[in-house]
Amino acid sequence: MDCRIAYSLFVISHFLFVGVITAETFSADGSEVDPLIRQVTNGDDGADPQFLTAAEHHFLLFKKRFKKSYGSQEEHDYRFKVFQDNLRRAARHQKLDPSATHGVTQFSDLTPAEFRNTYLGLRRLRLPDDATEAPILPTDNLPEDFDWREKGAVTPVKNQGSCGSCWSFSTTGALEGAHFLATGKLVSLSEQQLVDCDHECDPEEAGACDSGCNGGLMNSAFEYTLKAGGLMLEEDYPYTGTDRGTCKFDKTKIAAKVANFSVVSLDEDQIAANLVKNGPLAVAINAVFMQTYIGGVSCPYICSKRLDHGVLLVGYGSAGYAPIRMKDKPYWVIKNSWGETWGENGFYKICRGRNICGVDSLVSSVAAVNTNSQ
Ligand SMILES: *[C@@H]1O[C@H](CO)[C@@H](O)[C@H](O)[C@H]1NC(C)=O
Numbered sequence: 001m002d003c004r005i006a007y008s009l010f011v012i013s014h015f016l017f018v019g020v021i022t023a024e025t026f027s028a029d030g031s032e033v034d035p036l037i038r039q040v041t042n043g044d045d046g047a048d049p050q051f052l053t054a055a056e057h058h059f060l061l062f063k064k065r066f067k068k069s070y071g072s073q074e075e076h077d078y079r080f081k082v083f084q085d086n087l088r089r090a091a092r093h094q095k096l097d098p099s100a101t102h103g104v105t106q107f108s109d110l111t112p113a114e115f116r117n118t119y120l121g122l123r124r125l126r127l128p129d130d131a132t133e134a135p136i137l138p139t140d141n142l143p144e145d146f147d148w149r150e151k152g153a154v155t156p157v158k159n160q161g162s163c164g165s166c167w168s169f170s171t172t173g174a175l176e177g178a179h180f181l182a183t184g185k186l187v188s189l190s191e192q193q194l195v196d197c198d199h200e201c202d203p204e205e206a207g208a209c210d211s212g213c214n215g216g217l218m219n220s221a222f223e224y225t226l227k228a229g230g231l232m233l234e235e236d237y238p239y240t241g242t243d244r245g246t247c248k249f250d251k252t253k254i255a256a257k258v259a260n261f262s263v264v265s266l267d268e269d270q271i272a273a274n275l276v277k278n279g280p281l282a283v284a285i286n287a288v289f290m291q292t293y294i295g296g297v298s299c300p301y302i303c304s305k306r307l308d309h310g311v312l313l314v315g316y317g318s319a320g321y322a323p324i325r326m327k328d329k330p331y332w333v334i335k336n337s338w339g340e341t342w343g344e345n346g347f348y349k350i351c352r353g354r355n356i357c358g359v360d361s362l363v364s365s366v367a368a369v370n371t372n373s374q
Contacts, residue, residue, distance in 0.1 A: 055084050059083050090103050131262070132262040149333075153180040154186075154312075157335060159337060167194075170282040171218045172191050172194070177314075183368070185372075190239070216310075259368055262364070266361060311335060
């Protein structure tokens with residue numbers, strides 16, 4: 001997954017809609033659409049002076065909220081231009097994805113290419129042909145709603161920073177869950193070990209290796225972890241957000257071990273059954289709508305299935321949103337690695353049912369060794 005992030009945006013704060021210029025502000029939960037976004041949605045081409053004034057105001061709030069400063073006036077002016085483009089994009093996303101809320105986020109001064117190159121990090125879109133397939137599980141009697149967060153299998157949301165290391169966070173998240181299921185203990189595992197030490201390659205594709213901030217793939221990270229013996233604790237091998245360090249893996253400090261891992265078939269009931277039985281799952285997704293996502297259930301009418309981001313599937317709900325004149329629809333709950341100030345306290349909700357944004361295409365399950373008995 002391409003999880004590279006370009007600018008240092010470690011300091012992130014709440015956003016919801018960044019303030020609004022008029023009294024008709026949005027509600028604190030972000031459920032109201034920002035009047036500016038609505039204005040742009042309603043066909044404003046941005047040429048009108050009102051848009052510019054509003055955009056300037058939003059940019060001021062954005063800089064303050066996310067503690068942005070730019071090196072030169074040129075850079076500042078350029079970022080303001082990008083920001084205006086992103087306001088228009090957020091408006092387009094709002095139109096295409098009415099069950100979610102889109103607006104200003106910490107990524108609003110980044111071009112789509114910068115965003116892709118620095119905050120994502122899924123490298124390969126293809127699994128090795130020899131990937132083990134998960135056994136088909138019974139799907140009757142699955143709970144209507146399910147959430148591993150409530151069962152204590154999910155660590156707090158982490159932040160990959162400006163490094164395309166999403167794949168390492170997806171990997172640790174899945175192993176943290178599996179380790180919890182195997183041992184009853186929740187521990188936070190080291191992404192930095194994967195970033196520094198995992199250079200596992202796809203034997204069938206020259207040059208396709210896990211490579212720190214330049215991206216990687218969860219399945220090869222499971223393979224690395226199996227071969228290396230396991231992962232260390234976050235506190236023993238802390239995250240730095242760069243890949244310029246050497247590997248400092250210490251075998252005597254292994255905290256969690258992979259028993260086996262497999263790929264789940266492209267079937268939403270199988271994905272749900274594997275989630276319930278085996279713990280949180282490493283999944284790939286197309287992240288284009290995530291750059292402007294504020295909250296709600298994302299269910300865009302059109303979304304590319306080109307996978308560029310690695311995240312963690314932690315649960316699902318049966319009735320999250322209702323399109324006009326339709327029954328409530330089910331959704332997946334996804335843990336992201338952009339800090340708690342992104343999305344819904346760091347989480348993303350996306351609709352189930354039609355492989356939206358490729359979310360069902362590359363799903364991996366991992367099992368951990370029960371280290372209690374060792
Ligand atoms: C994977 O490992 C777990 C835990 O050791 C074990 O229960 C399970 O049977 C294994 N699955 C496969 C397919 O080998």
